[in-house]
Amino acid sequence: MIKFTDDFLTGIDLIDNEHRQLISMLNEINDRMLDGADVRTEGMKLLNGLRDYAARHFADEESYMESISDPELAGQKKAHRAFVDRIEHMNFIGMNDETMTTAVLDLLDYMSRWLMHHILGSDTLIGKTVSPFAFTDKYKTGIELIDSEHQKLFDIMARVDALIHNDELYDRFDQIVGLINELNDYTHFHFNDEEKLMEEYHYSGLEAQKKAHRIFYDELDRIDLDQVDDDQEAYLEDLLKYLMNWLSGHILGMDKKIHDER
Numbered sequence: 693m694i695k696f697t698d699d700f701l702t703g704i705d706l707i708d709n710e711h712r713q714l715i716s717m718l719n720e721i722n723d724r725m726l727d728g729a730d731v732r733t734e735g736m737k738l739l740n741g742l743r744d745y746a747a748r749h750f751a752d753e754e755s756y757m758e759s760i761s762d763p764e765l766a767g768q769k770k771a772h773r774a775f776v777d778r779i780e781h782m783n784f785i786g787m788n789d790e791t792m793t794t795a796v797l798d799l800l801d802y803m804s805r806w807l808m809h810h811i812l813g814s815d816t817l818i819g820k821t822v823s824p825f826a827f828t829d830k831y832k833t834g835i836e837l838i839d840s841e842h843q844k845l846f847d848i849m850a851r852v853d854a855l856i857h858n859d860e861l862y863d864r865f866d867q868i869v870g871l872i873n874e875l876n877d878y879t880h881f882h883f884n885d886e887e888k889l890m891e892e893y894h895y896s897g898l899e900a901q902k903k904a905h906r907i908f909y910d911e912l913d914r915i916d917l918d919q920v921d922d923d924q925e926a927y928l929e930d931l932l933k934y935l936m937n938w939l940s941g942h943i944l945g946m947d948k949k950i951h952d953e954r
Contacts, residue, residue, distance in 0.1 A: 693719045694804050700811050702818055704756065710749040711811060717741050718807075722800050725793070735784045735796045742779045742803065746772070756818070761850055763823040764814065766857035771810060778802070824936060825850035831943050834951040837889065841882040842943060848875045849936055856928050868928065875935075876912045883908075886947070895953050897946065904942060911935070 696715045701708055721738050725731065750772040757765040782799060784792050822828065827843040852871050855864055883905040890898045911934065916927075 693722050693800070694808050695719075700816070702811075702816050704818060707749075707753055707756065707815065707818070710745070710752065711807075711815070714745050714749070714807065717745075718800055718804055722797075725796060725800070731789055731793045731796060732784070735792055738796060738799060739779065739782060739784070746776050746779060750776075753815070753818070758854075760819055761823045761825065761854075762818060763821055763825075764817060765854075768814060768818075771814060775806065775810075778806075823850065825853060831940065833943070833948050835889070835954070838886055838947060838950070841878075841885060842939075842947075844878060845875070845882060845939060848878060849932060849939075852928060852932055856925055856932070872912075872915055879908065879912060886950075890950060893950065893954050895950055897949060901946060904946060908935075908938060908942075911938070 694715055696712050700711060700715075702711075718738075721734050721741075725734055754765065754769060754772070757768060762768075782795075784795060787795060825846050827839075827846040831842060831846075832839050833842075848871065852868075852875070855867055855871065858864070887898065887902060887905070890901060895901075915931065
């Protein structure tokens, strides 16, 4: 079995405490099994404990990751589903004591190895990977209006990304259309504000900025909503990658120069 050491710490108290509880439960059941406790009692305690843990802990972990826009959330959800599937397909009914003892011990061994691998390989990284949609200091121009509107654009794209990877929604078309329209509207609003500000500053690169903005407008106008409905995930992933690359490159290559001519 496994021992909870400092290597397993994520630095998030709620998650760390729930990991400790699960490891403790696995170790206690394993010890009772080795001491000759009733296999059927311990087997049901194990299955019920794992089901309760999955329902509570995975919800807590995913909620926390969503709150910090952790880019690894989609991968975590897939790993959690694999855990739940293994438990849901485990059934001790009809087994004799010898077969059930082997099955319970095998499940304990599997869960211990799964948990160790998952905590060390995934959970300890929670909050430590920067989302590509995070509006970090490197994107700040030093002009409050522009920075706040850039952050809003990043936020909209982050919501699109979250929607793409939300496997719990079967038909996301209406929400996708809504977010695309919001992105389009806010892009026009922001570029209009930005161009007005550059006019006030008598910014020498205004015309170049307007040309760049039109390129972005054109890309948004070419969005084929019928294609989105047919292949939502692939289409939106390609679109989002293009938009994020364009926006981040535009901010770093052009917008940051506006501040210098104020």
